[in-house]
Amino acid sequence: MLTLSEILSNKPAPTLLVGVDFGLPHFDADLHELGLLAESGGLQPVARLTCKRKAPDPALFVGSGKADEIKALAMMHGAVEVVFDQSLSPAQQRNLERHIGLPVNDRTLLILEIFGQRARSHEGKLQVELARQQYLSTRLVRRWSHLERQSGGIGMRGGPGETQIELDRRMINDSIKRIKDRLVKVKRQRNTQRRQRERRDTFNISLVGYTNAGKSTLFNALVKARAFAADQLFATLDTTTRQLYLGEAGRSVSLSDTVGFIRDLPHGLVEAFQATLQEATDADLLLHVVDAANPNFPEQMAEVQKVLTEIGADAVPQLLVFNKLDALDAERYPLQLQDQYEVDGVSVPRVFLSAKSGKGLDLLRSALSGIVMAALPSVEAKIADPRDLTREYPGGLN
Structure with missing residues (x-):
């Protein structure tokens, strides 16, 4: 199943936009801004769907009936991706993908991917990668079947019985620590430049x-x-x-x-x-x-x-x-x-x-x-x- 980053790297992909009105102020009923975000990221919005709920459904965010409607609308318009205007929990994202049969992502990942595309400087790329790694660290909730495997034994990393999800989480945490250390150096350089400006x-x-x-x-x-x-x-x-x-x-x-x-x-x-x-x-x-x-x-x-x-x-x-x-x-x-x-x-x-x-x-x-x-x-x-x-x-x- 394609991820958002894979889709963004190819030609514009037909995308279904979904927004849920929980009664909060300034709800974007036309999903205008989400559409601009999708287009900025290289996606092609082909349909939009909004609905009202008092609170998010713990499992599917929108409930099973609305999830069925999303699936039918995506098939009708040939959408290969579904993007929500709100943030989804890892479990909701996984359950929606299984129910709809398409990659499902949220506003947060879309913004992260756009930042990843646009960053040009070394510092900007480091900052985007840090945010992306922090986002991914919350997605390791058995979303992929390979995370359920265990590893261990002589000559293998992780010790006896350590699951793949624990290995992946440790790798991501190590990566986050390395990026933070590099950003500390960048911040130190910026402080030096700032002091020079202050002296002038x-x-x-x-x-x-x-x-x-x-x-x-x-x-x-x-x-x-x-x-x-x-x-x-x-x-x-x-x-x-x-x-x-x-x-x-x-x-x-x-x-x-x-x-x-x-x-x-x-x-x-x-x-x-x-x-x-x-x-x-x-x-x-x-x-x-x-x-x-x-x-x-x-x-x-x-x-x-x-x-x-x-x-x-x-x-x-x-x-x-x-x-x-x-x-x-x-x-x-x-x-x-x-x-x-x-x-x-x-x-x-x-x-x-x-x-x-x-x-x-x-x-x-x-x-x-x-x-x-x-x-x-x-x-x-x-x-x-x-x-x-x-x-x-x-x-x-x-």
């Missing part, structure tokens, strides 16, 4: 935001870089840092483009990407890029804030950048391109712009110059939290 008195700015909000497009527009940018989820995984010269401030700042966030980002990925996301934690300012044309932008902003809290970057001051101004309808077009927006009870400066057309970029540069000048040691006005930005620019950075 560099003001550090990090771009953060929901995936596909246009961070890399904005990054390229500001620093004239050639970072990969595309209209797809997780186009950028590896952190890229460039110098940005601000004429009004008369100095350069360090600008970093980081990985995008997403709803239900696997916790293992958040942990694994600590070294990369450290750029956001140690920044002097976060440019929180928001897709203003997306009607669900408040929920996306909330997800970004959630991850920032997880990595300890929630106290870093922010400047909101509402991107994709060119894609806004006339009735949604802002009355002014600079104002204030409340985030977690705090009024935060906001700038509207289009990184694609360039409109509003001059306003952003001016706002950044003002913030950097206010943060210069000679002014003795170190920015401690977003409220300081509001006090410095009470009129909305005008």
Whole structure:
């Protein structure tokens, strides 16, 4: 039976998408985001199925009747893979595969596989592999028959009667330990580079935001870089840092483009990407890029804030950048391109712009110059939290 990684490495595979509404807020009834994830990973969604339940079925997640419906729908559309929008337990995944007769995977593995495809740097590949190994370590619950064999005896690893599942778990745990050790070295190198920047008195700015909000497009527009940018989820995984010269401030700042966030980002990925996301934690300012044309932008902003809290970057001051101004309808077009927006009870400066057309970029540069000048040691006005930005620019950075 093919695994998701095997399918993703070949031509687009017909895939059935399944979502279960447990009454939680912001349920994606159209499975729009899961469809984008599937397409980004090289899958071809051919059908979508949603249903409602009060709680997950312990054995099949959706119950036997709905599992039969999934099987029939997959056969009708020629699907060779089923992907759930929620995380499945190892037992539920195994039972569904036996019931449906097709590979069944969840949102978590799909995101992991996309990260695996897109990672380019040595550090990024290490981080993805760590998250993947941690995910696989929870899947060793007799999902495959070979895990039920025992090994032991003279000249064999594992000792008498050690099962294959125990051997595999030990191998994965050893692999996780090796990757963590290598990432410690990477983190040490990053800390050295960070100390060098601090000695040069560099003001550090990090771009953060929901995936596909246009961070890399904005990054390229500001620093004239050639970072990969595309209209797809997780186009950028590896952190890229460039110098940005601000004429009004008369100095350069360090600008970093980081990985995008997403709803239900696997916790293992958040942990694994600590070294990369450290750029956001140690920044002097976060440019929180928001897709203003997306009607669900408040929920996306909330997800970004959630991850920032997880990595300890929630106290870093922010400047909101509402991107994709060119894609806004006339009735949604802002009355002014600079104002204030409340985030977690705090009024935060906001700038509207289009990184694609360039409109509003001059306003952003001016706002950044003002913030950097206010943060210069000679002014003795170190920015401690977003409220300081509001006090410095009470009129909305005008």
